[in-house]
Amino acid sequence: MSDSALSHTRLLGSLFGLLQVASLLSLLLLLFKALQFYLQRQWLLKAFQQFPSPPSHWFFGHKVKNDQELQEILSRVEKFPSACPLWLWGSKARLVVYDPDYMKVILGRSDPKAHGTYKFVAPWIGYGLLLLNGQTWFQHRRMLTPAFHYDILKPYVGIMVDSIQVMLDQWEKLSIQDNSLEIFEHISLMTLDTIMKCAFGQQECIQVNRKSKAYIQAIRDLNNLVFARMRNVFHQNDVIYSLTSNGRTYHHACQLAHEHTDKVINQRKAQLQDEGELEKVKMKRRLDFLDILLFAKMEDGSSLSDKDLRAEVDTFMFEGHDTTASGISWILYTLATHPEHQQKCREEVQSLLGNGASVTWEILDKMAYTTMCVKEALRLYTPVPLVSRELSKPVTFPDGRSLPKGVIVTLSFYSLHHNPKVWPNPEVFDPFRFAPDSSRHSHSFLPFSGGSRNCIGKQFAMNEMKVAVALTLLRFELLPDPTRVPILIPRLVLKSKNGIHLRLRKLS
Numbered sequence: 001m002s003d004s005a006l007s008h009t010r011l012l013g014s015l016f017g018l019l020q021v022a023s024l025l026s027l028l029l030l031l032f033k034a035l036q037f038y039l040q041r042q043w044l045l046k047a048f049q050q051f052p053s054p055p056s057h058w059f060f061g062h063k064v065k066n067d068q069e070l071q072e073i074l075s076r077v078e079k080f081p082s083a084c085p086l087w088l089w090g091s092k093a094r095l096v097v098y099d100p101d102y103m104k105v106i107l108g109r110s111d112p113k114a115h116g117t118y119k120f121v122a123p124w125i126g127y128g129l130l131l132l133n134g135q136t137w138f139q140h141r142r143m144l145t146p147a148f149h150y151d152i153l154k155p156y157v158g159i160m161v162d163s164i165q166v167m168l169d170q171w172e173k174l175s176i177q178d179n180s181l182e183i184f185e186h187i188s189l190m191t192l193d194t195i196m197k198c199a200f201g202q203q204e205c206i207q208v209n210r211k212s213k214a215y216i217q218a219i220r221d222l223n224n225l226v227f228a229r230m231r232n233v234f235h236q237n238d239v240i241y242s243l244t245s246n247g248r249t250y251h252h253a254c255q256l257a258h259e260h261t262d263k264v265i266n267q268r269k270a271q272l273q274d275e276g277e278l279e280k281v282k283m284k285r286r287l288d289f290l291d292i293l294l295f296a297k298m299e300d301g302s303s304l305s306d307k308d309l310r311a312e313v314d315t316f317m318f319e320g321h322d323t324t325a326s327g328i329s330w331i332l333y334t335l336a337t338h339p340e341h342q343q344k345c346r347e348e349v350q351s352l353l354g355n356g357a358s359v360t361w362e363i364l365d366k367m368a369y370t371t372m373c374v375k376e377a378l379r380l381y382t383p384v385p386l387v388s389r390e391l392s393k394p395v396t397f398p399d400g401r402s403l404p405k406g407v408i409v410t411l412s413f414y415s416l417h418h419n420p421k422v423w424p425n426p427e428v429f430d431p432f433r434f435a436p437d438s439s440r441h442s443h444s445f446l447p448f449s450g451g452s453r454n455c456i457g458k459q460f461a462m463n464e465m466k467v468a469v470a471l472t473l474l475r476f477e478l479l480p481d482p483t484r485v486p487i488l489i490p491r492l493v494l495k496s497k498n499g500i501h502l503r504l505r506k507l508s
């Protein structure tokens with residue numbers, strides 16, 4: 001045999017050897033993964049033995065039809081009291097709870113955010129207040145709480161009024177009697193404009209800016225992509241996910257979102273290079289949000305890294321506008337579908353504001369009926385439908401059922417708010433549930449969650465929602481569009497698959 005034929009045979013031999021090793025390793029990996037799957041499944045089955053649930057497939061878990069998640073969960077609320085396991089696939093499940101006593105137990109503890117769920121949000125908003133845990137969370141919460149002090153929030157009411165009027169001016173130009181308008185995008189731009197001015201000291205109005213629209217669209221994509229990834233067994237691994245088209249879209253949307261927040265940080269940093277501006281900030285009795293972050297860094301370089309600063313800005317930019325956009329859009333939709341309550345709110349607002357020239361903090365406090373309607377809309381259309389925790393120690397609920405450490409518990413605020421044992425006739429819009437003399441369980445109404453990790457922006461959000469409702473009702477009569485009824489989809493924030501369409505009739 002010639003030399004070249006010999007080396008050919010040797011090459012083929014070693015290739016064959018390599019292939020054999022690779023196949024053996026793949027087989028071992030597969031066996032290991034199968035064993036992991038089996039053990040995890042057995043552990044979960046044991047953990048949930050006291051909690052019955054509808055039958056599920058051993059591999060695919062509970063099959064939930066696209067866009068039917070909320071109906072699916074609600075169908076369980078009546079059949080399975082207090083809580084029910086949801087199997088995402090054969091080795092991943094969580095206990096979904098919708099009972100006030102269960103909520104009270106979990107929110108009274110300090111379990112961390114469920115890593116397996118929230119890690120998919122981290123490349124986008126980073127580890128800011130929403131995702132942090134333990135001592136670092138505590139330090140950040142203490143540092144940022146002054147940014148939501150009454151003295152800081154009070155002048156924001158004026159900024160909110162201006163942003164909302166810009167939006168309503170546009171609506172006036174756009175609304176042709178019988179054509180309906182998709183309001184969610186408009187409201188998102190308005191709430192983004194408001195948070196940029198209030199928390200990040202921006203001067204210009206961004207509601208007509210194309211770049212801001214790109215940010216809003218990126219947030220919409222990120223909401224959808226994160227939700228889809230959480231439910232896809234094949235998209236859990238970062239490397240595999242980055243090779244998929246969803247993974248690439250996610251990466252691109254994150255880049256867009258980061259460009260937006262980087263611009264805000266860099267602009268403010270540049271302004272603070274100017275000594276006059278620096279002096280002005282130092283003279284302020286209370287610093288606003290971005291100043292607190294920048295100064296925490298300036299005074300103690302080690303306390304807030306650039307990465308931490310970016311994470312907080314990304315977190316507040318998202319939380320500060322998408323949640324309130326959802327809240328305001330659904331409230332307006334609810335009022336459009338309940339004209340008698342809409343009219344009562346309008347009369348209350350007219351009696352307090354006349355022509356709407358001077359909305360103040362004090363007046364917002366006097367809008368009793370409107371506030372009841374806002375709360376009832378938050379109950380029916382809960383902007384943050386659910387949150388999740390990972391048990392750091394075992395728990396026993398008041399009915400004696402228990403769970404071991406490590407289980408993921410999902411607090412479904414949406415299901416709590418639609419639980420007929422807690423709210424009789426839950427689908428009926430009845431603002432008198434929130435009448436001042438009404439009584440209810442301390443944990444039956446939780447749009448802003450509860451306990452130490454409740455929403456830091458609650459007061460800001462309530463003000464913005466009330467200002468938006470008041471000013472809108474002074475200028476428009478709201479009517480639903482029966483041809484485009486919203487299809488509710490739970491994402492990080494409650495959205496509608498086909499948008500939220502309203503008919504607007506200008507009031508004379």
Ligand code: HEM
Binds near residue numbers: 131448
């Ligand atoms: C209608 C509007 C809003 C609703 C329904 C809402 C709801 C919530 C809920 C349910 C949580 C708990 C999340 C969890 O436990 O995982 C939360 C946390 C949070 N919210 Fe809001 N939110 C709203 C508006 C805002 C606004 C306007 C801001 C900022 C200006 C904000 C900033 C935050 C932050 C930073 C957290 C994390 C707090 C922590 O863990 O310490 N939210 N929000």
